[in-house]
Amino acid sequence: RLEEFLKKEVDLELSTLPEFEERAIDFSEVEELMNSINTIPAPCAPVINPQAPNAATGTSLRVYWGLFSDDTVECYQLCYKPVSNERCSDEHAEHTLKVKETYCTITNLLPNTQYEFWVSALNASGISPPSERAVYVTAPSPPIIKSKKIRSCENAALVCWESRDINPVDSYMVEL
Numbered sequence: 001r002l003e004e005f006l007k008k009e010v011d012l013e014l015s016t017l018p019e020f021e022e023r024a025i026d027f028s029e030v031e032e033l034m035n036s037i038n039t040i041p042a043p044c045a046p047v048i049n050p051q052a053p054n055a056a057t058g059t060s061l062r063v064y065w066g067l068f069s070d071d072t073v074e075c076y077q078l079c080y081k082p083v084s085n086e087r088c089s090d091e092h093a094e095h096t097l098k099v100k101e102t103y104c105t106i107t108n109l110l111p112n113t114q115y116e117f118w119v120s121a122l123n124a125s126g127i128s129p130p131s132e133r134a135v136y137v138t139a140p141s142p143p144i145i146k147s148k149k150i151r152s153c154e155n156a157a158l159v160c161w162e163s164r165d166i167n168p169v170d171s172y173m174v175e176l
Helices: 002-007 028-038
Strands: 061-066 075-082 095-099 103-106 114-123 134-137
Antiparallel strands (some): 075 095, 075 114
16 A cells, blocks of 8 residues: 555645735734833932041042932942133043943042042943032142241141142141
């Protein structure tokens, strides 16, 4: 029987109904739904912390901030500028840094100078509104002792110095 079967010509062409031959499937609704599931919202505004004690030197400041939400953040954009009563000049231009952490140490600053800082959070969906602005102050430069004006006697000493800072210094501490 097998030999007889193998001698027969078999037509292996399958017939299909015309409605299935050129059927296009519309996936636009599914694609839109998938895209809406995968998108993350833009982050909320970060909160910048006030200046911490010992967070300043004469030429640097360490700035901290945080988020009050569980937003996905890829990096932060930290902006700062010197606080000035004058109109903006090149010297007082805004500076912007991209930072991965929730803190940053800014260097090459002027001694005894106020700087205004604000920060925004960024992710794939966009940028957050900026934080409130915070003012930080660098430490004053050490004074210059006028050695030619030093006078002393048995129970007293007179020591004179002058400040190298443009802005006035609140107080000095003299150590013996």
